[in-house]
Amino acid sequence: MDAFDGICKGTSVKCSARGIFRSKGISPSAGDFVRVDGADNSDPVISEIHERKNYLVRPPLANLDTIVLVNSTAEPAVNRFILDKLIAIADSKNIEPVVVFTKIDIENVGDLPEIYRGIGIPVCAVDNMTGEGAESVRELIAGKITAFIGNSGVGKSSLLNVLYPELKLDTAHISKKLGRGRHITRQVELYKKDGGYIADTPGFSTVDTERYVRIPKDELSGAFREFREYVGECMFADCVHVKEKGCAVRAAVDEGKIAKSRYESYLRMFEEASKINDWESKNGK
Numbered sequence: 288m289d290a291f292d293g294i295c296k297g298t299s300v301k302c303s304a305r306g307i308f309r310s311k312g313i314s315p316s317a318g319d320f321v322r323v324d325g326a327d328n329s330d331p332v333i334s335e336i337h338e339r340k341n342y343l344v345r346p347p348l349a350n351l352d353t354i355v356l357v358n359s360t361a362e363p364a365v366n367r368f369i370l371d372k373l374i375a376i377a378d379s380k381n382i383e384p385v386v387v388f389t390k391i392d393i394e395n396v397g398d399l400p401e402i403y404r405g406i407g408i409p410v411c412a413v414d415n416m417t418g419e420g421a422e423s424v425r426e427l428i429a430g431k432i433t434a435f436i437g438n439s440g441v442g443k444s445s446l447l448n449v450l451y452p453e454l455k456l457d458t459a460h461i462s463k464k465l466g467r468g469r470h471i472t473r474q475v476e477l478y479k480k481d482g483g484y485i486a487d488t489p490g491f492s493t494v495d496t497e498r499y500v501r502i503p504k505d506e507l508s509g510a511f512r513e514f515r516e517y518v519g520e521c522m523f524a525d526c527v528h529v530k531e532k533g534c535a536v537r538a539a540v541d542e543g544k545i546a547k548s549r550y551e552s553y554l555r556m557f558e559e560a561s562k563i564n565d566w567e568s569k570n571g572k
Contacts, residue, residue, distance in 0.1 A: 302331040316342070317475040317486055318349040318432055341380040346475045346488040348434050351382045355428065357437030357446060358387065360394035366438065367399075371552035373436065374408065375510035379502050385427050386410045389442035391420075402546045406513045415445040425450055430482040434475075447487055451480055456487060504560035508536070511553050513545050529557060 302323055304315050315321060315333050322335035339349045354377045358365045370386070377384040386403050388396045391412045400410040409427055413420040424446070437443040444456040477484045508514045508528055514536050518526070522533025531537075539545045 304333040316347040316349045317477050352431035353383045353433040355385045355435045357441045357443040359390040359441040360388055360396045361390040363440050367548050368552050379510040388412045389415055415442050415449050418449045421449045432484045434486040436488050504557055
C-alpha cells in the first residue's frame with residue numbers, strides 16, 4: 288500500500304491497520320490516503336485514514352477521479368441497464384465516468400456512443416488486438432486515480448495490457464456454456480501510471496451490481512445528468528418522473544431529447560430503490 292504521509296511518502300510499505308478501524312466499521316481500501324506509523328520499524332501500522340472524497344463498497348475503492356466502464360460489443364454483449372446503473376453510481380459519487388467499447392473488430396457498437404456522448408460522457412472504442420483507440424483512453428485518465436470496471440469477459444484486463452504492456456495481466460477466453468468470462472482479477476490493486484494511479488478490479492456478474500452503491504429513490508433523478516435541465520419544469524415539485532401529470536422529464540423522452548433506453552433504466556432503478564428500506568440505502572452508500 289502506498290503511504291501518503293510522513294517519511295514513507297512514495298514508497299511501498301507492507302503494514303497492518305489498527306484495530307480501532309474495525310470498531311468504527313471502516314477498513315483501509317485501495318485509493319485511501321493514510322498515515323503509517325513506524326514505517327521504519329519491522330511492524331508498521333496504519334494509524335489514520337484521511338477523509339475520503341468518495342467511496343465504493345464493491346469493489347472497495349476510495350478517492351476516485353474517474354471510472355472507466357469497459358463493455359464489449361460481442362460476447363458478452365452490452366447490458367444497457369448495467370451500464371446506466373454504473374454511470375448513475377459514478378455521477379452520484381462525483382466520479383467522472385468514461386465509457387469504453389472493446390471487441391470492435393468483431394461487432395459494430397451501433398448507436399450507443401451517440402447516446403452517451405450526447406449527455407457529456409467521453410466514449411472510446413478500442414480494438415484490443417491492434418491497440419487502435421487506446422491512446423484516447425490513456426489521455427483521459429492521465430494524472431488521475433482511475434478504476435477500470437466491467438463485466439467478466441469484456442476485455443478489461445486486455446485493455447489494460449494494451450495501455451500498459453508491462454503489467455502483463457492474466458486474461459481468459461469467454462465460456463461458450465456460460466456466455467461470460469472467468470474472474471481473472473481477484474482483488475483490487477493500484478498501479479502507478481502516467482502521473483496517477485489505475486486500479487484493475489474483479490469482473491462482476493449482473494447480480495453483483497446489487498452489492499454496489501444503492502442510490503435512494505429520492506436522489507436517483509440527480510444521478511441521471513440529462514434529467515437535470517428538466518426537473519425544475521415539472522408541474523409538481525415532488526415529481527419522481529414515473530407517471531406524474533405534467534412531468535417535464537417524461538415529455539423530454541417523448542420528444543426524443545432524452546434517450547428512451549436511459550429513461551427505461553431509470554424506471555427500473557427506481558422500482559428497485561422503492562423496494563429498499565431507507566436504512567438499507569444509507570448502509571449501501
